[in-house]
Amino acid sequence: xxxxxxDPGPLSVPEGAIVSLNCTYSNSAFQYFMWYRQYSRKxxxxxxxxxxxxxxxxxxxxxxxxxxxxxxxxxxxDSQPSDSATYLCAMLNTNAGKSTFGDxxxxxxxx
Amino acid sequence: xxxxxxSSRYLVKRTGEKVFLECVQDMxxxxxxxxxxxPGLGLRLIYFSYDxxxxxxxxxxxxxxxxxxxxxxxxxxLESASxxxxxxxxxxxxxxxxxxxxxxxGAGSRLTVL
Numbered sequence: 001x002x003x004x005x006x007d008p009g010p011l012s013v014p015e016g017a018i019v020s021l022n023c024t025y026s027n028s029a030f031q032y033f034m035w036y037r038q039y040s041r042k043x044x045x046x047x048x049x050x051x052x053x054x055x056x057x058x059x060x061x062x063x064x065x066x067x068x069x070x071x072x073x074x075x076x077x078d079s080q081p082s083d084s085a086t087y088l089c090a091m092l093n094t095n096a097g098k099s100t101f102g103d104x105x106x107x108x109x110x111x
Numbered sequence: 112x113x114x115x116x117x118s119s120r121y122l123v124k125r126t127g128e129k130v131f132l133e134c135v136q137d138m139x140x141x142x143x144x145x146x147x148x149x150p151g152l153g154l155r156l157i158y159f160s161y162d163x164x165x166x167x168x169x170x171x172x173x174x175x176x177x178x179x180x181x182x183x184x185x186x187x188x189l190e191s192a193s194x195x196x197x198x199x200x201x202x203x204x205x206x207x208x209x210x211x212x213x214x215x216x217g218a219g220s221r222l223t224v225l
Contacts, residue, residue: 006153034213036214036216041218041219042218042219043115043201043203043216043217043218043219044154044201044214044216045216046213046214046215049213088153088154090214097142097159097161098144098156098159098169099214101153101154102153103151103152103153104153104154
């Protein structure tokens with residue numbers, strides 16, 4: 001079983017919709033929780049990261065972590081066509097020194 | 112901004128050829144990583160390095176080797192390329208020490224092995 005499971009998608013939504021992207025994990029040693037965005041033919045780039053349970057907001061993006069349920073989510077409000085990309089969740093155990101990634105969810109926002 | 116540069120964006124090689132993928136970062140990061148990315152399989156760690164001349168196997172090191180002779184440069188080597196190594200290869204770097212939680216990725220090298 002994978003340590004990190006991500007909702008597979010693909011996801012297609014109309015412009016302006018609220019999008020929810022989700023990952024679950026099994027390793028309690030994960031300390032940092034990240035979301036990366038990857039546009040076609042580009043490398044992933046960091047979107048947001050959190051350290052503790054709760055919500056973190058950055059503009060139209062909200063990252064949510066529930067350590068008790070081992071569940072993280074990324075919410076996108078008022079989605080735009082420019083949000084169309086693959087979103088990767090990632091989790092870091094600093095003792096192991098490496099991140100573990102979900103498989104990614106491809107999002108398309110239609111104008 | 113940290114920049115991670117992968118020298119080759121697209122390569123086409125033949126089975127059995129030796130392949131070098133080069134990665135350079137410009138922010139004096141201690142840690143560097145090589146991943147491959149395949150549809151349905153996500154990002155899988157091949158090798159990583161904490162310091163010059165140090166290397167650690169990741170989750171799928173078979174068929175690959177690495178070289179880190181200088182802090183800024185981390186090379187991935189396919190000694191004898193095979194068709195199942197056709198993939199997108201991503202290099203990343205990260206500052207060492209506590210709280211170092213953000214990977215910076217290069218743009219990727221798409222390798223096709225015929």
